[in-house]
Amino acid sequence: MxxxxxxxxxxxxxxAASCYLAKAGYEVTIFEKNATIGGRARQLIKDGFTFDIGPTWYWMPDVFERFFSDFNKKPSDYYILEKLNPAYSVYFGKNDYITIEDTLEKIYNAFEEEEKGSSQKLKKFINIAKSNYDIAIKDLVYNPxxxxxxxxxxxxxxKLNQFFSTIKKDVRKEFKNERLVKILEFPVLFLGAKPSDTPSFYSFMNYADFGLGTFHxxxxxYQVILGIExxxxxxxxxxxxxAPIENIIVDNGSAKGITSKGKNYYSDIVVSGADYHHTETLLEKPLRQYSENYWNKKTFAPSSLLFYVGFDKKLKNVNHHTLFFDVDFDVHAEAIYDNPKWPENPLFYASFPSITDSNSAPEGKEAGIFLIPLAPGIEDTPELRETYFNKIIKRFEVLTSQNVQNHVIFKESFCLNDFINDYNSYKGNAYGMANTLLQTAFLRPKLKSKKVNNLYFTGQLTVPGPGVPPSLISGKLVSDLVIKHQS
Incomplete structure (x- = not known):
């Protein structure tokens, strides 16, 4: 049997874990609490507009290719990819932005135009970043x-010294132009920590950005989710x-299944891709590996305030991905990591998928996604959401020289309370646990429970860390462990 x-x-x-385990001959059942699959990567469809609720950046295409190739498939068997050009633009002031295009050569030129001599420094920096990428993605991150x-x-x-220096130090040692510094420090935000707390080795994210490019x-x-489904x-x-889970059934120190809506479903193995902290609350206290104090001391990646907006016209002076760095990053970062509170003047990101993809909005209209990074665990009210929408939309109008407030057909928001309600997310975090030096690899919560046999974990709070490509890898790692321990 x-x-x-x-x-x-x-x-x-x-x-991802379900695919690997099914391929290895296991009988696999997924239990999802929400009405649709995808976890944080669900979809919102409203009035002819389609929004990705969660991830909007497709980076590291090689990781997706490696995943599908493990099943003798390719991404193109399930969805169509387009490389974006430009990849994104970054606003620093009114009509003042730098555009990052789709090849290294174009990016070197953009840097040189901004600061003479910077293209040579960037080449050197990217060579190191590529070397780190080759080591990290082809080797290190596939360790359990x-x-x-x-x-x-x-x-x-x-490269030992790179684990004890930081991205911030490395970037600022070479680059003096504050705008270029911000662009180079931006990719590590996907790892969920400040550049000053992120080891230099993680510059491989810069190679993912500039060297490999941004796709849609x-x-x-959501097509990627549907493809893997x-x-x-x-x-x-x-x-x-x-199918929400009320309990993990444990007998004689081993996981024996789960309880959903009062009904027991027995199995030989339980794997949780739900929030790690939440999953442990489904166990009796003595069977939990990590205390509340443990979780409270960890550095979590930010949460987010998101808006999904339907506009009744096409917008100008923006790209598919547009970042707004016209305020002080360090002050906003302090409000996320050091002194958790709502930031006075937040940086924000906007995505307009309908610029690239006609499926995202009715003809002549624009779909906009706006994101403000926030500290997890802070207050979340409808009034605060409204205040911050008005803050960023007014700045957006000034920076991009256009009126948009009068052209909003609808807006939906998603913030800390929704992350908690929809995903049982610890303190409403959006991206999991940050990849700081003391939260890297073997220092993260374990894939296999130390207290309950046949109970495993996968996802952004365990190995290798936050982000979509690491999540795919996490699914492979946990399935490898299951297969190893059961054989």
């Missing part, structure tokens, strides 16, 4: 975080939606 697996949640890591020795390879020993799956990131179903995975 086949071994059975219950998987909690249907985000990227859970779906079981031992410190995973980080000790001939390649990493040569036609019809949005199709693969999972081809492999025999069973998916139950509207």
């Amino acid at each position: 086949k071994n059975t697996v219950s998987i909690i949640g249907s985000g990227f890591s859970s779906l 975080g079981v031992s410190p020795l995973e980080l000790v390879t001939p390649a990493t020993i040569k 799956p036609k019809k949005g990131m 199709s693969l999972a179903k081809e492999l025999g995975v069973n998916i139950k939606t509207n």
